Amino acid sequence: MQPKPPPNPGRRKFLIGATSVVGAVGVAGAAIPFIGSWNPSAKAEAAGAPAIADISKLAPGEMMIVEWRGVPIYIVKHSEESLNQIDKNLERLADPDSATEQQPDYAKNKYRSRKKEISVLTAVCTHLACAPKFYPQLGTTDFDSNWQGGFFCPCHGSKFDLAGRVYSGVPAPDNLPVPPHYYKTDGLLVIGEDGETA
Amino acid sequence: MITKIMNWFDDRLPITATLERHLTKYPAPINMNIWYLAGVLLVVVLVIQLLSGIWLLMNYEATAEGAFASIQYIMRDVEYGYIIRYMHTTGASAFFALIYLHMFRGMMYGSYQKPRELLWVVGWLTYLLLCMLGFTGYVLPWGQMSFWAAQVIMSLFGSIPYFGEDLLTWIRGDYLISGITLNRLFALHVVLLPLALIVVIFVHILALHEVGSNNPDGVDVKKFKDKDGVPLDTKPFFPYDVMHDLYAIGVFLIFFCTIMFFYPDGGGYVIEYVNYEPADNLKTPDHIIPAWYYTPYYAMLRAITFPLFGLSAKFLGFVVMAAGIAIFVALPWLDRSSVKSIKYKGIYSKVFLVLFVISFFVLGYLGSVAPSPIRTAVAQFFTATYFAYFLLMPIYSKYERCKPVPDRVQLS
Numbered sequence: 001m002q003p004k005p006p007p008n009p010g011r012r013k014f015l016i017g018a019t020s021v022v023g024a025v026g027v028a029g030a031a032i033p034f035i036g037s038w039n040p041s042a043k044a045e046a047a048g049a050p051a052i053a054d055i056s057k058l059a060p061g062e063m064m065i066v067e068w069r070g071v072p073i074y075i076v077k078h079s080e081e082s083l084n085q086i087d088k089n090l091e092r093l094a095d096p097d098s099a100t101e102q103q104p105d106y107a108k109n110k111y112r113s114r115k116k117e118i119s120v121l122t123a124v125c126t127h128l129a130c131a132p133k134f135y136p137q138l139g140t141t142d143f144d145s146n147w148q149g150g151f152f153c154p155c156h157g158s159k160f161d162l163a164g165r166v167y168s169g170v171p172a173p174d175n176l177p178v179p180p181h182y183y184k185t186d187g188l189l190v191i192g193e194d195g196e197t198a
Numbered sequence: 199m200i201t202k203i204m205n206w207f208d209d210r211l212p213i214t215a216t217l218e219r220h221l222t223k224y225p226a227p228i229n230m231n232i233w234y235l236a237g238v239l240l241v242v243v244l245v246i247q248l249l250s251g252i253w254l255l256m257n258y259e260a261t262a263e264g265a266f267a268s269i270q271y272i273m274r275d276v277e278y279g280y281i282i283r284y285m286h287t288t289g290a291s292a293f294f295a296l297i298y299l300h301m302f303r304g305m306m307y308g309s310y311q312k313p314r315e316l317l318w319v320v321g322w323l324t325y326l327l328l329c330m331l332g333f334t335g336y337v338l339p340w341g342q343m344s345f346w347a348a349q350v351i352m353s354l355f356g357s358i359p360y361f362g363e364d365l366l367t368w369i370r371g372d373y374l375i376s377g378i379t380l381n382r383l384f385a386l387h388v389v390l391l392p393l394a395l396i397v398v399i400f401v402h403i404l405a406l407h408e409v410g411s412n413n414p415d416g417v418d419v420k421k422f423k424d425k426d427g428v429p430l431d432t433k434p435f436f437p438y439d440v441m442h443d444l445y446a447i448g449v450f451l452i453f454f455c456t457i458m459f460f461y462p463d464g465g466g467y468v469i470e471y472v473n474y475e476p477a478d479n480l481k482t483p484d485h486i487i488p489a490w491y492y493t494p495y496y497a498m499l500r501a502i503t504f505p506l507f508g509l510s511a512k513f514l515g516f517v518v519m520a521a522g523i524a525i526f527v528a529l530p531w532l533d534r535s536s537v538k539s540i541k542y543k544g545i546y547s548k549v550f551l552v553l554f555v556i557s558f559f560v561l562g563y564l565g566s567v568a569p570s571p572i573r574t575a576v577a578q579f580f581t582a583t584y585f586a587y588f589l590l591m592p593i594y595s596k597y598e599r600c601k602p603v604p605d606r607v608q609l610s
Contacts, residue, residue, distance in 0.1 A: 035368075038382065044372040065480060070374030072480045127512050128499075129353035130346065131482040143570075155350065155486045156500050157569040171503050173510035 049192065055118065056187025063134050065123070068191045072123040072131050073179060074151075075189065082136070082149055082162050083117065086110055089148045089161060094168040095175055102126070103178035104194060112163045112178055120181045120191065121164040123151075127172035130155035136162070151176065220407055225420075225432030226439045227413035229607040233307075234411070235446045236300035242447055243293050244399065246454075248392065250286040258338070260384040262377030265340035266476040284462040290332060291468045292454060294491035297325055301526065305551065308538030309412040315530035317405040322527045324402060327395045329492070329523065334387035336489060340380060341473030346486050348375050348383070354499075357513040374479060415607050416538025422606060431607045467566075485568050493565030494558050495519045498584070500569055501577035518581065525588045532588055534596035537603050544598025554587035556580075 006012060051068040053075055058064055060079040065072045087110070090096045098108055106114055113119050123131045132151035141147045143157060150161040159167040164176030182195025208214050257276050259268035272279035301321070304310055310318035337348045352375065356366035371378040410420060419431045433439070463469045467490040472483045488496045502515035509517075537543055540551060557580040564577045 038368050038371050040367060040370075040372050041378065044376065044378055048373050067480060070372070070376060070479050128350040129356075130350065130486060131480070133482075154482060154484045154568075155346075157574075169503060171500060171511055171515065173505060173512050 051191045052184075053189045053191065054187060055189050058118075060117070061136055063136075066191065068179060073191050074119070074121045074123045074134065076119045076121070076134070076162065078117050078119065078162060083111075085148050085161075086163060092167050093161065093165045094173075096165055098165070098175060100174050102175045104180050106194075107178040110163070112165070112175070114181070114183065118189075119163055120178060120189065121151075122177040122179050124177070125153040125155065125158055125172055126166065126174040126176065127153065127156055127158050127170075132158065132160060132176070220403075221436040221440075222434055223428075224407060224435040225410065225429045226435045227411055227419045227607060228431050228433055229413050229415060229609055230411065230439070231414055233299070233303040233414075235443065235450075236296045236303060238443045239447065239450050240293070240296045240300060241399075242450070243289050243296060244395075246285060247289045247293065250282050250289060251388065251392070253282045254286055255388060260338070260381055262340060262380055262477075265338060265380060269339045269341075281458070284458045287469050288454060288458045288462065288464075290335065291457075291464060291489075291491065293328060294332065297328060298491070301325065302555070304412075305529070305554075306540045307412055307414055308416050308533065308535070308540070308543075310530045311416075311533060311535075311538050312530070313409045314405075314412060317402065317409060318530055319527055320398060320402045320405055323398050324395060325526070326523070327391055327398060331387060331391045331395065332489065332491065334383040334391065337380060337383050338387060339473060340477045342475040342477055342481075342483050343470045343473040343486070345375060345477035345479065346483055347488055348379065350486055352379075354512075354516040354519075357510060357516050359509070359513065362513075412538065413607055414539060415541060415604065417603060417605065417607055419607060487566050490562065490566060493563070494561035494584075495522050495565070497561040497565035497577045498522050498581045500565070501574060501581045503574060522581075522584065525585070528588065529591075532591040532595075534592050535598075535600065537600045539603075542601040542603045543595070544600050546594035546598045550587045550590065550594060553583050557584040557587070 048069045051066050051073065053064065053066045053073075055064065055075055055077070058075065058077045060077050061082070063074055063076045065074060067073070097110075098112055103112055107120075109116075111119070112121075125132050130153050132153040135141060135147065135152050136149050137147070138149055139147060141152070143152055144159065148161060150159060151164065152159055153170075153172065156171045158170040158172035160172075160176050161167070164178065166172050166175050179191050180194045181189060181191045182193065184190050184195075204214060254272065257268060257272045257279065259265055269283070272283055274280075276282075304318060304321070333347070333351060337344045352366060352369055355369055356362045358365060367373060369379075370376070371382060413419065413431075417431075419429045422430045424430055457464060457468070461468075463471070470487065470489070472485075487493070496519070499515040499519040502511055502518050504514075505511050506514055535543055535547065540548060560580045561577060561584065564573050564580075567573065
């Protein structure tokens with residue numbers, strides 16, 4: 001015997017459709033807390049507050065490291081000699097004019113800084129986020145036969161000059177980022193905010 | 199009486215039927231060789247990892263402040279804690295060594311070909327889960343290498359154009375790798391991923407027992423059956439295979455214990471020395487080297503130093519590395535050969551398989567040493583040959599001259 005077709009096919013169709021829609025909305029709604037809870041918590045966001053550095057005792061050729069949002073920020077005071085290098089090595093750089101947005105507008109100049117003698121750089125290699133090491137000396141090094149001073153990433157061999165500009169032909173694609181920063185006084189540097197003058 | 203009790207159970211739970219299907223009547227080809235041991239040893243290692251993992255969990259503390267110290271506590275103060283931990287670290291390396299052998303076996307004998315495509319795909323899923331387990335577990339001791347490996351691997355997601363940075367923050371749950379990140383990797387490593395792994399391995403074995411084991415000749419053993427319908431060139435898995443497997447497990451465990459007791463660091467490969475320093479987010483180790491089982495893919499990542507089609511070198515490196523792991527899944531559809539086993543395939547298949555193995559080892563070496571321009575060039579070359587094995591397969595496997603395949607298995 002042929003089974004009887006179910007009565008009210010229209011009603012069944014509606015019920016199947018309505019149940020599916022409510023089910024899908026339910027799944028989407030349930031996904032929100034599970035996905036959302038992976039976002040930074042209030043505690044993590046509070047820890048991202050600006051860092052303040054006293055740079056009054058920083059001598060030319062020296063570098064100091066401060067921590068902001070858990071990453072090292074390199075503050076380098078350049079000597080006259082190294083400032084003179086800034087235009088000399090351009091053909092080996094991938095982005096000598098800082099065309100990519102790796103710095104705030106006030107640092108979009110050839111020194112990539114607010115003050116030409118002080119570089120403020122996020123020491124996170126643009127390749128895979130290792131901290132490049134500071135090699136201020138000129139000449140032959142393990143990784144370069146004609147080193148002009150700058151940063152060398154020990155992880156994958158990326159090279160940056162003293163202004164944090166990346167060399168071409170290395171894994172890192174971009175210049176080292178310049179974090180938002182301003183000078184509260186001459187010797188007091190605030191990292192993480194652009195300040196009112198920006 | 200016993201029959202009656204068994205019947206009572208069998209009416210309610212298919213005990214006898216399951217045992218027969220998967221053990222006492224599972225037909226295993228008689229010509230299976232030593233390569234067929236990796237599978238059963240993988241199950242042994244799975245048990246080792248589950249047990250030692252649960253025991254580690256009893257003393258481990260998943261916080262940025264306490265993780266490193268809790269590992270030292272396990273190593274020094276917990277009775278036999280050091281053995282439990284070395285069991286787990288040695289087990290991790292053994293897991294990968296065996297799964298690579300197991301995969302290579304499948305590639306040699308064409309075990310991914312019809313009708314074993316799904317078996318191969320599910321097996322590839324276990325490999326993927328194992329990679330995730332290896333990575334998440336590696337971060338938990340919160341040493342320098344844990345931290346920086348997490349930094350490097352997670353920042354790969356940041357290289358995805360447009361939404362990479364937001365995705366990265368979401369994955370980390372912070373603006374940096376922090377205790378928050380550690381906690382979520384911990385949850386994945388001890389609950390979600392092992393649970394998924396067990397399910398996937400279960401499905402893998404179900405699929406295997408549906409289509410039956412391949413063999414070194416790649417012939418279909420089900421073609422010739424005796425009058426009871428049992429394939430002629432097979433023997434029951436239990437007791438015949440189980441017996442020699444037990445012997446092999448014994449030999450394997452002797453090797454395992456030798457490493458666990460006497461060379462737990464494995465020369466810096468099983469446990470990297472840098473990881474004996476607590477994580478420091480301001481100080482990058484001189485060389486960031488992943489665990490040995492990822493080094494071939496790490497070398498691929500580093501080999502891509504040039505942007506292409508408007509995509510950054512970093513993102514392309516990520517894509518190539520992911521493709522290197524993912525491409526295995528396509529093997530059943532890349533191989534157009536009419537024969538399964540390398541024994542009867544033509545010269546090109548043999549050459550390319552050898553080339554693949556060489557590429558894998560050379561990349562593995564290059565991924566474990568510091569980069570230099572020459573090494574990068576060599577890595578680029580062998581990345582190309584690695585992919586050539588896969589991508590040229592539709593051509594060379596189709597047009598080469600194969601040897602005739604016998605009807606029945608060959609016993610030498």
